[in-house]
Amino acid sequence: DAGITQSPRHKVTETGTPVTLRCHQTENHRYMYWYRQDPGHGLRLIHYSYGVKDTDKGEVSDGYSVSRSKTEDFLLTLESATSSQTSVYFCAISEPLAESYEQYFGPGTRLTVT
Amino acid sequence: RKEVEQDPGPFNVPEGATVAFNCTYSNSASQSFFWYRQDCRKEPKLLMSVYSSGNEDGRFTAQLNRASQYISLLIRDSKLSDSATYLCAVNPGGFPSGGYNKLIFGAGTRLAVHP
Numbered sequence: 001d002a003g004i005t006q007s008p009r010h011k012v013t014e015t016g017t018p019v020t021l022r023c024h025q026t027e028n029h030r031y032m033y034w035y036r037q038d039p040g041h042g043l044r045l046i047h048y049s050y051g052v053k054d055t056d057k058g059e060v061s062d063g064y065s066v067s068r069s070k071t072e073d074f075l076l077t078l079e080s081a082t083s084s085q086t087s088v089y090f091c092a093i094s095e096p097l098a099e100s101y102e103q104y105f106g107p108g109t110r111l112t113v114t
Numbered sequence: 115r116k117e118v119e120q121d122p123g124p125f126n127v128p129e130g131a132t133v134a135f136n137c138t139y140s141n142s143a144s145q146s147f148f149w150y151r152q153d154c155r156k157e158p159k160l161l162m163s164v165y166s167s168g169n170e171d172g173r174f175t176a177q178l179n180r181a182s183q184y185i186s187l188l189i190r191d192s193k194l195s196d197s198a199t200y201l202c203a204v205n206p207g208g209f210p211s212g213g214y215n216k217l218i219f220g221a222g223t224r225l226a227v228h229p
Contacts, residue, residue: 031215042118042201042221043158090157094215101146101205101215105157 003027004106006091012112019078021109023091025071031094032074033058033103034066036087043090049074081113115140118204120220127227131192135223137202138184147185149176150201152222158201162187192227199224 003026013019023032034046035058045058047066055066063085065077078085091106119138127133139147146165150158162169164185168177175188185204189196199222206218 035219040221043219045216048216096215101217102148102160102163103203103215103217104160107157 004091004093004104006089006106006109008109009107010110012114013081014114015082016080019081019111021076021089021091021111023074023076023106025074025091025093025106027093027095027104028071029093029095030071031096031103032068033092033094034064034074034076035090035092036060036085037090037108038087046076046089081111083113085111086113087111116220117141117206117218118202118220120200120202120223122221122223124224124226127192127225129192129194129227129229131227132188132190133192133225134186134188135200135202135225136184136186137204137220137223138182139204139206139218140183141204141206142180142183144183144204144206146205147176147178148203148205148217149174149185149187150203150219152199152201154198161200189225192225194227194229197225197227 005024007022033048035043044060049055049068067075089109092103094103117140149161151161152158162176164176173190177186201222202220203217
């Protein structure tokens, strides 16, 4: 299994509070991603990073920010949590080689916003 | 139209059956394709990568049909342990300069194998 951990694994928070999720990898992969997974929608990309301090938006980035100050850590912040952000959040990593674009996922964080 | 579409199922099959799932994609420039398996309340795990016409790994065969823009996953001799949701993922544009690896996921097909 790829060396990816996420913390916390479960969190319940109130609307309007800030929340930070952490993804940590030990594989030294350049690319890191945050997805959310909701019933009927599958996995949707929130933000991704292609190196330290290099990040970009995915398809559902509104209400989220990210930071990557070290290769191994990628943080996802919900500045002011809303009930629509209740979801399961997965981090993924990738090290694109010649034709290899596989992504490997962390165990997920289950977030409930009340 | 969604970029990647899958029949949500569920597919209910008996042990030993052969079952096939399809996944259609809308971007004809898509270069690489993947099947992931996801167990309930777990993370997706890579099952197979498909870079050319197809790939085979034991009881699992993935095929790519570029003309009709779909990939398929065939599972032979189904086991109870194959029960899971199968996600397909598509890299929509190959490897652009500056390089990022973007995958578009389908919503998944649920498989239930029964005794």
